[in-house]
Amino acid sequence: xxxxxxIRSICVFCGASSGHDPRYGAAAAAVGERLASRGIQLVYGGxxxxxxxxxxDAALAVGGRVVGVIPRGLVDRELAHPGVTELRxxxxxxxxxxxxxxxxxxxxxxxxxxxxxxELAEVLSWAQLDLHTKPIGLLDVAGYxxxxxxxxDHAVDxxxxxxxxxxxxxxxxxxxxLLERFGAWEPPAARFSSGRxx
Numbered sequence: 320x321x322x323x324x325x326i327r328s329i330c331v332f333c334g335a336s337s338g339h340d341p342r343y344g345a346a347a348a349a350v351g352e353r354l355a356s357r358g359i360q361l362v363y364g365g366x367x368x369x370x371x372x373x374x375x376d377a378a379l380a381v382g383g384r385v386v387g388v389i390p391r392g393l394v395d396r397e398l399a400h401p402g403v404t405e406l407r408x409x410x411x412x413x414x415x416x417x418x419x420x421x422x423x424x425x426x427x428x429x430x431x432x433x434x435x436x437x438e439l440a441e442v443l444s445w446a447q448l449d450l451h452t453k454p455i456g457l458l459d460v461a462g463y464x465x466x467x468x469x470x471x472d473h474a475v476d477x478x479x480x481x482x483x484x485x486x487x488x489x490x491x492x493x494x495x496x497l498l499e500r501f502g503a504w505e506p507p508a509a510r511f512s513s514g515r516x517x
Contacts, residue, residue: 323502323503323505325502326498329362329424330425331428333363335369335371360385361386362388363386364387365393365399370431375402375403384404385400387399389406389408390412420442429460446484447484454500458492
């Protein structure tokens with residue numbers, strides 16, 4: 320098997336709010352700074368508010384390359400980050416997700432709300448359908464995603480998610496460890512083998 324190319328660009332999904340726990344903002348800042356210091360391009364939703372803004376500002380502060388992808392309607396509401404390296408303006412949320420996925424070699428979810436959950440679920444479902452083989456990580460800050468992980472385990476137990484598809488989501492509370500796992504990532508084999516599929 321050919322070795323996986325190095326990770327050069329990561330798409331980060333996170334909230335446009337900061338949340339109540341200061342550890343969420345600290346984690347977003349650390350992720351932005353760490354990706355930039357490793358020379359990894361940050362791709363994100365293009366906003367300047369909440370964790371999104373903290374993430375982008377931290378990467379920019381140490382000279383990182385930051386690409387924001389944002390629908391025109393949010394630009395018109397003055398929600399776009401004015402200082403990113405490149406701002407790609409698209410027409411719809413669907414196009415935003417497609418462009419972010421195209422630009423990224425992997426995906427990381429930080430704490431967020433419904434939009435973050437929807438983005439994470441979509442790239443997971445795309446991986447389940449063999450539409451991409453990029454690593455997908457959950458940076459579980461302060462146990463924020465513990466209930467989501469419990470839901471996935473319950474879905475496996477109840478026969479709605481195959482165990483091999485559950486393995487598509489790498490979970491860690493340490494960014495460097497997660498990035499090491501990205502570098503060694505190999506998709507689960509025989510994801511569409513014969514037999515009943517969840």
